[in-house]
Amino acid sequence: MNCRKCRRLIPKYLDGELAEGDALRVRAHLDACHDCRAETDSIRKTLDLLAQWGPIEPRLGVDALRERLKQRAERTLESVLPVPRWAAAALAVFSIGVGTALGLRGVQVEPRKPGSEVQVANAVGLSHYDDLVEASIVQGIANPPTPEGGPAR
Numbered sequence: 001m002n003c004r005k006c007r008r009l010i011p012k013y014l015d016g017e018l019a020e021g022d023a024l025r026v027r028a029h030l031d032a033c034h035d036c037r038a039e040t041d042s043i044r045k046t047l048d049l050l051a052q053w054g055p056i057e058p059r060l061g062v063d064a065l066r067e068r069l070k071q072r073a074e075r076t077l078e079s080v081l082p083v084p085r086w087a088a089a090a091l092a093v094f095s096i097g098v099g100t101a102l103g104l105r106g107v108q109v110e111p112r113k114p115g116s117e118v119q120v121a122n123a124v125g126l127s128h129y130d131d132l133v134e135a136s137i138v139q140g141i142a143n144p145p146t147p148e149g150g151p152a153r
Contacts, residue, residue, distance in 0.1 A: 001029045006036050014044060 006029045012018050013026045030037045 001025050003029075003033060003036055006030070006033070007039060010036070010040050010043060014040070014047060 006026055009018060009022065009026050013023060018026065030040055
């Protein structure tokens with residue numbers, strides 16, 4: 001028997017699922033081949049470790065769903081907020097306190113004065129005219145054109 005065929009049969013050999021003739025051929029190969037014997041020992045140790053675990057019973061129903069949601073929420077919170085909760089709470093309280101203190105300080109705001117003609121002209125793009133009336137006449141603002149294309153009368 002070659003190593004490739006033996007390695008395919010090792011799991012069935014360990015589980016006792018091979019026919020007697022195949023099991024004897026695998027055993028003879030393992031006695032002669034160090035590599036296949038090492039792999040068999042590794043698989044056997046893994047199976048022994050797995051056998052030490054008890055059977056897992058599935059939890060079904062509303063209680064299991066609540067538990068999974070709670071665990072997911074805890075994982076999400078830990079990944080989003082890498083600082084301790086008390087530190088985040090302290091930062092929030094500090095920020096609210098500073099904002100309140102600055103608000104109570106009473107910032108004085110000067111009332112805005114209406115813009116002058118020059119400021120208005122600059123704002124609407126008519127800064128090269130001396131007078132808004134002149135600009136409105138030249139630009140056709142005072143007499144908007146009619147649908148025929150001429151000025152309104």
